[in-house]
Amino acid sequence: MKSAEEAIRHLESALGGTHAVxxxxxxxxxxxxSLFGRSSELGILEDALARLDSGSAACPGIAITGPSGSGKTRLVEELRGGVQVRGGAFIHVAGAAVEGHLMPVGTAVLRALETCGARGLEHLTRRTSAADPDSSGSLAAELESFLLERAAERPILIHFDDFHAASETVRSFVLGLLSSTHEALRRSPVRPRLLMVVSNRADGASGKARVDGLTEVHLEPFxxxxxxxxxxxxxxxxxxxxxxxxxxxxxxxxxxxxxxxxxxxxxxxxxxxxxxxxxxxxxxxxxxxxPASLQGVVVERWNALGPDLRALVEWLACSPSSIAVPVLARSTRLDIPGVSSRLHDLCLRGLVQLEAQGAAGQPARASLAHGDLRRAVEAGQEAERRRFLHQRLAQAIEEELGPTCVDDSSASESLAFHWLEAGNEAGFLRYASKASSALRRGGDFTRAVAFEQRIADVMPPDASAKKIKCLLRLSELHELGWDLERSRRNIEAALEIGGQILRPADRSALHRRLAGLAIAGNEHGSALREIAEARRALGSTEDAAARLALDALEAWAAWLELEGERSRAALARAEQVLASASFGTAREKAAAAGALNVIGALHHQLGRLREARAAQERQLALLDGPGSDQALAATRCALGGVLLDLGEATRARQELESALGAARRIGDRRTLCRARERLGELHLRHGDAKQALLITQACMQEAEALGNPAPRANALRTLGRIYLRAGQELDAETASMEALEIHTRERDLVQTPLTRILAGRVLLDRAQHAQALAHARTAQDESRALGMPIAEGLAVLLEEEVRLALGEAPALDRISAHLGRFQECGCAHEECELKLFAARAQLAAGAQEAARELLESAEGVLGRAGSHEQKARYNLLLALLEAESGRIESAVRRLSEVEAQSRNSVLPRLARQCKEARGHLEKEAVP
The missing domain is CATH 1.10.8 (Helicase, Ruva Protein; domain 3)
Structure with missing residues (x-):
């Protein structure tokens, strides 16, 4: 033969191929x-692996950054052998798996664990199978607990490659797993040997891909x-x-x-x-x-291909995931050997990735190796050509799988996607419901709800009852994703279609839901109008539960409309019904539980923490039954927040973690954000800063995926507190100011004062006293208008701190007045804050005995509910008191202890203050 190409054509012809390579x-x-030029970076990874194997790892992961082509994947692959020699699992999640939902991630986890001989994989195997009958709930919580359990038995390294391209679903899962792993390293008696590695592009990587709190490795150019x-x-x-x-x-x-x-x-x-x-x-x-760039090489290589290979790349570019070789063969009208041969050639050119199967190593599936190539192919396609390719792929999948494809959730997801892209609505609808179920199980609730919405949109008008039911279900799903506008539109469409079908009680309930959505969107006037419509629809019916729910909503909406008298009257009516009525049916219990949720939230904001706890605990008792997962998750989250403010950290953690687990399972992103935000605050007070940072990052990720900016603002506020405590004033100012801008723009009257207080505190730390004082006074006015004593007391505290910083005498009578209110409310954390400030002010004024009495009175509440930072400040003040009374050695010893504790708890400002005070005292002690 004259060339290798001629020999290959001859051999392929002998195999029956219709076309030659x-x-x-x-x-x-x-x-x-072997790996070239990355020995120091490899040393960091190998050290992390050694600490993982010995059970001494303190950090749950490593973040590797570098430009495309810098060797991130190759670097991590060097650890594969070391992990497997230790009997562990090396899991690589990349490409379509990292860009999609959690089902491919689960498959990659199973494949790696099967390779290392792990047992007990049956449940996850069933949950990730295409024919799993239990399609309810997301896989996220199960997959996380599964990994942590297996990591207690053997070392596991899981590498999320190209994290800059990760989907919201995968990114949220990774951040949640990092947080849970770090918490397990701190609290679990059996430390999980789980090391997570995320690799990001440094060139143009999205800010969303950044993960703080990990060991960082940056790959520099050669x-x-x-x-x-x-x-x-x-x-x-x-x-x-x-x-x-x-x-x-x-x-x-x-x-x-x-x-x-x-x-x-x-x-x-x-x-x-x-x-x-x-x-x-x-x-x-x-x-x-x-070529001028790596991407340019790939595109030029594709442009240089002959027509047959270019066509095959076009087919692969149609699918965001890999395509089975038999399906490609049917689509292209080639035989399997011919397709396999071409795929091997494209793989050698670096354009395609193959998944081998069987002893012969023949490829089973193929996908494009570069996202840039997919984008280049799509940019050069005409719309008609793209529709044809998608239609042919859908037909090929149906031909290959036969009638069973309807029952296969993975195939249904692909078929719904391809028929939708092909513009074939009937084909899409055949698989949309099953595909939506698969997406929900994989944690991609956004696409799942979009599929459900499309199903409802094309439902014929004569199926009124069925369409109303579908629209109301969609409204609930949109509300879980905090897409309040779409939720509202679906309810309004159901009311319009309802006509005579809806009973008065049902129509009233729908207007009540519209009022709740208006309140969530800070449209309180609209909420009051919807409540009036709900009362008209209800008429004179003696329905105590429905009237209770309306009174509770009216109390909240009127309060935020600054109609205090109306709010108090509605609250009194609601509490009178609660005291006298009983609720027996499921509908009555649901309405009463909803009312208790609103009443508990109102009591919380008005500083009546014990009444709030009682309302939410009664709500939990009413919800003790099937079909109330979302309400239970929201109630436990609200109760956890109240318990945190009461200083009951242990039970608060239990309720918040329970709410978090339930919200992840059902896809309730609103509750998920709230639970993570409060858990971040809990860890900041009573845990450690790194865990607070990790869980708040996960909260930020969830917030990014929502259509409502409120959860992002709340997460930014917690992030600002974390940065402020860590001494990162610039980052704290950026986070707090953005949060304040969002809350102000969205007219969030409840959250704005608290965020303004944080912004003022950051400005105080940066010695911008005039601006800090302005924020303190504005926050007092905002809080006083709504009658929120907790926020008002904290704003007064900020104002007096500014005065003390300016060398003025603070008004301790104001502090004393708000201290009494905090004690009445049961606000343990805030009570500690005021007592510590008052003691500091007395000490600065030379009133040592008064300072000592205040510290003694704070000791009990500090021991029960004080944060790490508050306890460190308390000990610092004790040391200063000892120094003032001439007990220099004791003061120096206490300052040394506080300095060490502050460093361990990431309190750099306190550590610095202790070091400076200790230095002065040691100089005084020298004769």
């Missing part, structure tokens, strides 16, 4: 060999000398002229992936040839045009 790649002989050495290693260590090396090394910019692709490019073009055992180089490459 166009060109066999000539770059297969290039090899990068130096020019390292680039030349790397190129020599690619060509088997052969000597290359300096001019050729300089051109390639200069074009590569120190990026090892780009250098490898440039080497492949000159080989593919025949500029550099392999002859026998040696490479033959030209004298110069100066006149040879070379």
């Amino acid at each position: 166009e060109v066999e790649t000539r770059a297969h002989a290039l090899s990068a060999g 130096t020019p000398e390292s680039s030349r050495a790397f190129l020599r290693s690619l060509f088997a260590g052969q000597e290359i002229s300096g001019e050729v090396l300089d051109v390639l090394a200069g074009a590569g910019g120190g990026n090892p992936g780009f250098l490898l692709e440039l080497a492949r490019e000159v080989v593919e073009r025949g500029i550099v040839r392999h002859s026998g055992t040696r490479w033959v180089f030209p004298a110069s490459l100066k006149e040879v045009p070379l």
Whole structure:
């Protein structure tokens, strides 16, 4: 034969292939060999693996950043052998798996654990199978607990590659798993040996991909000398002229992936040839045009393909996930050997990734290796061509699977996607319901709800009852995702279609839901109008539960409309019904529980924490039954928040973690955000700063996915507190000011004063006293208008702190008055704050005995409910009191202890204050 290409054509013809491979790649002989130039970075990873194996790991993960082609994937792959030698599982999640939902992630986890011989995989195998009958709830919580359980038995390394391209679902799961792993490392008696690695592009990576609190590894570009050495290693260590090396090394910019692709490019073009055992180089490459980027190499390589291979790439670009080879064969009208041969060629060119199956290693599935290539292909396609490709793929999947595809959730998801892209509505509807179920199970609630919405939109008008039911279910799903506008539109559509179908009680209940949505959107006037409509629809019916629910909503909406008299009257009516009525049916219990939720929230904001707890505990008792998962999750979250403010940290944690688990399972993102925000605050007070940061980052991720800015503002406020405590004043100012801007813009009257107080505290730390004082006084006015004593007391505290910082005497009578109110409310954390400030002010004024009495009175509540920071400040003040009374040695010893505790608890400002005070005292002690 004259060439290898001719031989391959002959052999493929003998195998029955209908078409021959166009060109066999000539770059297969290039090899990068062992890992080059990353020994120090590899050392960090190997050290983390050793600490993981020994059970001494303190950090749950590593974040690797670097440009595309810098070797992030290759670096982590170096640990595969080390993990497997230890009997562990190495899990690589990349490509379509990281860009999709959690079902492919679960499959990757199972495959790796099966490889290492793990047992007890049956439940997760069933939950990730396409035919799982239990399609309710997300896989996120199950997958997380499964990984933590298995990590207690063996080391597990899970690498989320290309995290900058991760879907919201996967990103949320990763951040949640990081937080849970860190918490398990601190609290669990059996430490999980789970190491998470996320790799991000440094060039243009989204800010969403940033993960704080991990060990960071940044891959720097190769130096020019390292680039030349790397190129020599690619060509088997052969000597290359300096001019050729300089051109390639200069074009590569120190990026090892780009250098490898440039080497492949000159080989593919025949500029550099392999002859026998040696490479033959030209004298110069100066006149040879070379690609300007790694992405440019990929696109140019695709453009250089012949028509058959280009067509195959087009088919692969149609699917966000991999495609089975038999389906590709049916789509392209080729036989399987012909398709497999072409796929192998594309794989050697670096354009396609293959999944091998069977002893012969024949590819089972294929996908594009580069997202940039998919985008380039799609940009060059006409709309009609794209619709044809999707239609043919859908037909090929149906032909391949036969009638069973209707029962296969994974196939249904692909078919719904392809028929929708093809513009075939009937085809989409055949699979949409099953596909929506698969998406919910994988945690992609956004796409699941979009599919359900499309089903409702095309439902015929004569199916009124069925359409109303579908619209109300959709309204609930949109509300879980905090998409209040779409939820409202669906209820209004149901009311319009309802006509005579809806009973008065049902119509009233729908207007009541519209009022609740208006309150959630800070449209309190609209809420009061909807409440009036609900009363009219209800008429004179003696329905105590329905009237209770309306009175509770009216109390809340009127309060926020600053109609205090009306609010108090409605609240009194609601509490009178609660005291006298009993609720027996499921509908009555649901209405009463909803009313108790609103009443509990109102009591909480008005500083009546014990009444709030009583209302929410009664609500829990009413919800003790099936079908109330969402209400239970929301109630436990609200109760956890009240318990946190009461200083009952242990039970608050239990309720919030229970709410978090339930919200993750059912996809209630609103409750999920609230639970994580409050847990972040709890960990900041009573846990550690790193855990608070990790869980707040997970909260931020969930908030990004919602259509409502309120949860993002709340998470930013917690993040601002974390930064302020860690001494990162600039970051704290950025976070708090953005949160304040959102709350002000959204007219959130409840949250605005608290956020304004945080912003003022940040400004105080930055010595911007005038602005801090302005924020304190504005927050007092805002809080007083609504009668919120907790926020008002904290604003007064901020104002007096500013005065003390300016050298003025603070008004301790005001502090004393609000201290009494906090004690009445049961606000333990805030009570500690006021007592510690008053003691500091008395000490600054030279009133040592008064300061001592205040600290003694604070000791009990500090021991029960004080935060780590408050206890450290208490001990600092005790040390200063000891110093004032001449007990220098005791004061120095106490300051040393507080300094060490502050460093361990990430309290740099307190540690610095202790060090400075200790230094002054030690100088005084010298004769």
